[in-house]
Amino acid sequence: MITLFCIPCAGGSASLYFPWGAALGPNVDLRVLELPGRGRRIGEPLLQDYAQLAALLARELSCAVAGIDTPYAIFGHSMGGLLAQGVARRLAACQVRAPSALLVSACAAPAARQWSPPDDSDPALVASLRRQGGTADEVFDCPELMALVLPVLRADYRVCTSFQPEPGPLRLPVHVFGGVDDAVPAAALQAWQHESTAAVTVDWFAGGHFYLQSQQQALMDRIAHYLARYHRHRLEESPVAEALGNA
Numbered sequence: 001m002i003t004l005f006c007i008p009c010a011g012g013s014a015s016l017y018f019p020w021g022a023a024l025g026p027n028v029d030l031r032v033l034e035l036p037g038r039g040r041r042i043g044e045p046l047l048q049d050y051a052q053l054a055a056l057l058a059r060e061l062s063c064a065v066a067g068i069d070t071p072y073a074i075f076g077h078s079m080g081g082l083l084a085q086g087v088a089r090r091l092a093a094c095q096v097r098a099p100s101a102l103l104v105s106a107c108a109a110p111a112a113r114q115w116s117p118p119d120d121s122d123p124a125l126v127a128s129l130r131r132q133g134g135t136a137d138e139v140f141d142c143p144e145l146m147a148l149v150l151p152v153l154r155a156d157y158r159v160c161t162s163f164q165p166e167p168g169p170l171r172l173p174v175h176v177f178g179g180v181d182d183a184v185p186a187a188a189l190q191a192w193q194h195e196s197t198a199a200v201t202v203d204w205f206a207g208g209h210f211y212l213q214s215q216q217q218a219l220m221d222r223i224a225h226y227l228a229r230y231h232r233h234r235l236e237e238s239p240v241a242e243a244l245g246n247a
Contacts, residue, residue: 002100002231003029003072004223005061007080007087009106010160011129011153013039016077023220027231029070033057038152046155050163054086061087062096071100071230075223077212079160081107085195089166098172100230102196103223105177106209108188109195110165117161120154129153131183134210170196175226177203177219179211201226 004024006017014032021030035053037046047053065072076084081104088102108114118124126146129135139145174196178189193200203222205215212219 001027001029001070002227003031003068003070004103004227005064005072005074006030006032007057007074007076007083008032008035008038009076009078009080010156011149012077012080013152015039019216020220023217024224024227028224028227029068031064033060035156037155046152048155048158048162050082050086050159053159054083054090057083058087058090058094058096062091062094065091065097073101073103073227073230074099075103075105076107077105078107078209079156081105082110082160082163085110085170086163086166088170088172092171101173101175101226102170103175103177103226104192105212105219106179106182106184107176108184109191110163111194112185112188112191113163113165114185114188115160115163118157120157122150125150125153125157132209134213169194171198172196173198174200175203175223176201177205177212177222179207179209179215180204181206181208182211183209 006020008014008016014034017030017032024030034041035047036044036056047056061074074084074088076082084102084104088099092098118128126140129149130140139149174192176189176192178184178186190202192202205211205218207214
């Protein structure tokens, strides 16, 4: 068994990952971190600062990791990927048991980001949602839903704007996933090769920024393939396996 912690994308919530549990198979324990101001945490204030949000998630993940004895990995899509690497850095700084791997999707490597503060007026945010895809037409047609979505997206874009690259490489494997038609440049995803001293892989799928919806099973198969490595490694290191090997 390996535990996979998932971090939502900008404007999104934990519900993005709810269909993944069964698709990942019985050897993956899926756990989704919810961000403040949405989903089950809708009563909490939205955060607009990257460092503050990454620190909060690192504290929450540290507590969660203390309660499990399985290896674990962290996955993040888009802004979630940016947060995931920041969380991994903060866990290392606090000497919390390290994740076996970092998995990032549709997210430029920190050093390769080309981000400028976007227009965050309501019309501009609506246009951004339409360009990226992944949002049902029914949401755009419902003023009540848009009144919930737009403040979340605005706050999340400000989180992205406040991000500052942190010095030093990661020291864990990184698995990168992207859509071939995404606006995130391929070179920006390939640049993760320079972000870690450990192995980095890059996998491509048909589709755009939200390829993970149209290509869900293909993505699940690749994630499960990579996670199986760390599950097997843990089994090979276990006292039972060692005893059997010496029998």
